[in-house]
Amino acid sequence: MQEEESMMTQSAAKTRPAHVSESTVMDIDIYNIPVVDCDVGATWLDIKARAPSPVIWSEYNGGHWIALHGADVKTAFMTPAIFSSTDIFIPPNGSRDNVLIPLEQDPPESLLYRKVIVPPLMPGNLAPVTDIARKTAIELIEGFKPRGGCEFVKEFALVLPVVVFLSVMGLPLEDRDYLYSLAEKSTRPESPEQRLEGHMELKAYLQHYIADRKANPRDDLLSKSVNAIIDGEPITDFAAQQFVLNTTIGGLDTVANLLGFVMHFLAHSPDHRRQLIERPDLINNATDELIRRFGIVGQGRRIMEDTELSGVPLMKGDMIWAPTWMYGLDEQIVADPLTVNFERPTPPHMTFGGGPHVCAGMHLAKREIRITLEEWLPRIPDFHVSGDVVVETGGVTGITRLPLVW
Numbered sequence: 001m002q003e004e005e006s007m008m009t010q011s012a013a014k015t016r017p018a019h020v021s022e023s024t025v026m027d028i029d030i031y032n033i034p035v036v037d038c039d040v041g042a043t044w045l046d047i048k049a050r051a052p053s054p055v056i057w058s059e060y061n062g063g064h065w066i067a068l069h070g071a072d073v074k075t076a077f078m079t080p081a082i083f084s085s086t087d088i089f090i091p092p093n094g095s096r097d098n099v100l101i102p103l104e105q106d107p108p109e110s111l112l113y114r115k116v117i118v119p120p121l122m123p124g125n126l127a128p129v130t131d132i133a134r135k136t137a138i139e140l141i142e143g144f145k146p147r148g149g150c151e152f153v154k155e156f157a158l159v160l161p162v163v164v165f166l167s168v169m170g171l172p173l174e175d176r177d178y179l180y181s182l183a184e185k186s187t188r189p190e191s192p193e194q195r196l197e198g199h200m201e202l203k204a205y206l207q208h209y210i211a212d213r214k215a216n217p218r219d220d221l222l223s224k225s226v227n228a229i230i231d232g233e234p235i236t237d238f239a240a241q242q243f244v245l246n247t248t249i250g251g252l253d254t255v256a257n258l259l260g261f262v263m264h265f266l267a268h269s270p271d272h273r274r275q276l277i278e279r280p281d282l283i284n285n286a287t288d289e290l291i292r293r294f295g296i297v298g299q300g301r302r303i304m305e306d307t308e309l310s311g312v313p314l315m316k317g318d319m320i321w322a323p324t325w326m327y328g329l330d331e332q333i334v335a336d337p338l339t340v341n342f343e344r345p346t347p348p349h350m351t352f353g354g355g356p357h358v359c360a361g362m363h364l365a366k367r368e369i370r371i372t373l374e375e376w377l378p379r380i381p382d383f384h385v386s387g388d389v390v391v392e393t394g395g396v397t398g399i400t401r402l403p404l405v406w
């Protein structure tokens with residue numbers, strides 16, 4: 001089997017400000033990491049082992065720090081007064097025209113919006129969408145099972161989150177194919193410009209429904225979002241649009257990518273598959289363990305005042321990139337971190353971030369992954385990878401092509 005990596009090419013110019021010591025520089029471009037055996041975690045642990053310091057400077061993409069130790073990743077997520085979310089992209093956006101709300105805001109502002117979406121996405125409120133997710137998973141699996149193979153990303157991983165998103169938002173399930181094509185465009189871009197184009201098309205799609213739910217509110221997340229009262233005032237049209245966009249892209253790309261790594265791992269590990277088939281009671285904890293092992297999001301933060309991380313001085317204005325997976329793969333935090341152990345007690349991870357911006361959709365995301373395991377394994381217990389696998393690295397790392405046969 002041949003496995004290849006395809007990466008997004010970003011800025012080629014190298015940047016190192018005078019205050020950055022040469023002893024912290026490593027030749028790393030986060031959009032061009034040669035991922036070994038599709039294993040992002042192992043690849044980054046190798047980078048950490050070779051790194052000249054605990055926090056390294058990358059001269060690519062405008063120049064920025066990278067936190068390699070779990071404790072430093074945690075500090076970056078948990079200390080918004082110093083590590084601001086007003087710039088989360090590397091290189092920075094340089095404009096607030098397409099600001100994601102609440103992701104690209106700091107508390108207390110961001111918390112005003114979170115109050116609207118977090119309660120409806122808590123586990124106790126997810127029963128209706130869980131039923132739809134399960135029904136969809138079964139329908140998809142039963143659909144391709146007789147063919148003896150599928151391209152997992154296109155035929156399953158991207159479809160399930162679209163259906164879940166539509167039902168959470170209260171949008172028509174008939175829009176599934178259309179939204180899927182938009183999602184594919186904004187999550188599989190060849191450049192940051194194309195991603196922005198995808199966002200614009202998503203916004204155009206959402207526009208009609210935003211107007212409709214303002215005029216005719218229903219009991220769905222879209223209605224709650226667009227009619228929210230923010231700090232005593234009705235949400236503005238611009239904020240409503242950016243708020244809904246954040247929820248949309250938050251839940252499509254991420255779930256699909258993590259599912260890709262989960263199935264890639266299981267395709268290579270008959271023992272783990274057998275364990276879950278024989279002991280379905282382990283699936284809940286196994287889901288957490290797989291989420292720990294296969295973190296996918298790396299997020300930027302803007303340094304707001306001179307500070308230090310693990311003894312490395314960072315200056316006001318610098319950008320830092322915090323890969324969430326380095327927390328759950330840090331051996332100071334988790335013993336034998338690369339081993340997937342479904343019986344590991346409460347697997348510690350920051351795959352959903354932490355602190356004031358911790359993922360609003362984490363319970364839903366976990367449910368989608370758990371349902372996939374519960375419905376796939378009894379129907380297709382033995383499967384393996386049958387061709388080229390494509391891994392993309394960057395803000396959200398993912399498997400974008402995963403051919404499976406059984």
Ligand code: HEM
Binds near residue numbers: 250365
């Ligand atoms: C496996 C799937 C997912 C992963 C790995 C993931 C990861 C993350 C991470 C790391 C953050 C924090 C970013 C930061 O601190 O800058 C975040 C925030 C967010 N996520 Fe997720 N997410 C997933 C699924 C979802 C789903 C299904 C939804 C929506 C239903 C969602 C909606 C959001 C929103 C709205 C935020 C912003 C929260 C805020 O800024 O306060 N995510 N996610």
